[in-house]
Amino acid sequence: MAPAKDMGPAEICEELDQIILQLFDALEMLQNKREAFNSLVEQGWFSLSKSRYAMGNKSVSTLQYGHQMTPLVRVRTCEKEKDQVEFDVIQKDAPKARSESEATVEDIGPSEQVLRQRKGPRKAESSDQPQEATSRPVEGSGHQDPLNWFGILVPQSLRQAQRTFQEGIHLAAEIASLQSEIEACRRRYHALLERKRNFVPRESSSCELLKPSLS
């Protein structure tokens, strides 16, 4: 892209055409992403309703929200061009549910080894147990999975709803980036149009510019 100050009228017109093409590409992508996002959100509501049916009407509501909330998802913003921002989703470290399941897998191993060494000294066994007990609270102090607000054994539909909304969040970030691109295109277009008007004599420009709008 040439700097706007050095442009002649023909270059400005070409640049305007380029911006329009870029804008329509962005609009088309936005429409596709929007459709995908809307269907994901609909799917999420459907899963939430199924969970309500399974758990009871009042079991999935605002009353169950946790007293402490730490975001597992954030967005990183970086400015690509002037006034054009790109949003990237940052997923935080694994929620508590996964670390628990990993811990249970690890617990099985040592306990089997202890059984094999039954004749061994008792002290080793007793010293292992407090170690496990102290390690658990450390794991629990991490991010809490929002699924746990609604119970420990939540239905599959609620897990499905969570996955769907997580996908939705990724799409939302892409949509936000596209919206920012469209806004940046719009600003550039207006700035260039203003420059074009200054170049082209008033009467000829008004004739040229009004033609497409009148037809």
Next chain:
Amino acid sequence: MAGRGKLIAVLGDEDTVTGFLLGGVGELDKHRRPNFLVVEKETALAEIEEAFRGFLCRDDIGIILINQYIAEMIRHVIDAHNKSIPAVLEIPSKEHPYDASKDSILRRAKGMFTAEDLR
């Protein structure tokens, strides 16, 4: 704060907010200030507008998700917002499907090609 990324705020009906909080966007900061608002039938318009303006002012919020029918109630505030961050995304709700002709961003894009803009 900037190194950790920004938050996603949600302003919507119960199911929309619950869904996105389940997805992991929720935060209660040390002052117990939430980054979401559940709009119910009895929620006052002033409260919605105040919450939305609050989200706009916070520098730790990158995207605001808002149900389109709620956005319609505070359209003047959304139209007046012309900064890139936070980005405002209008999303459908259970009772109100998404209508592109109401979306602020698309209306502005459409406005590029009117006779008024080409004067």
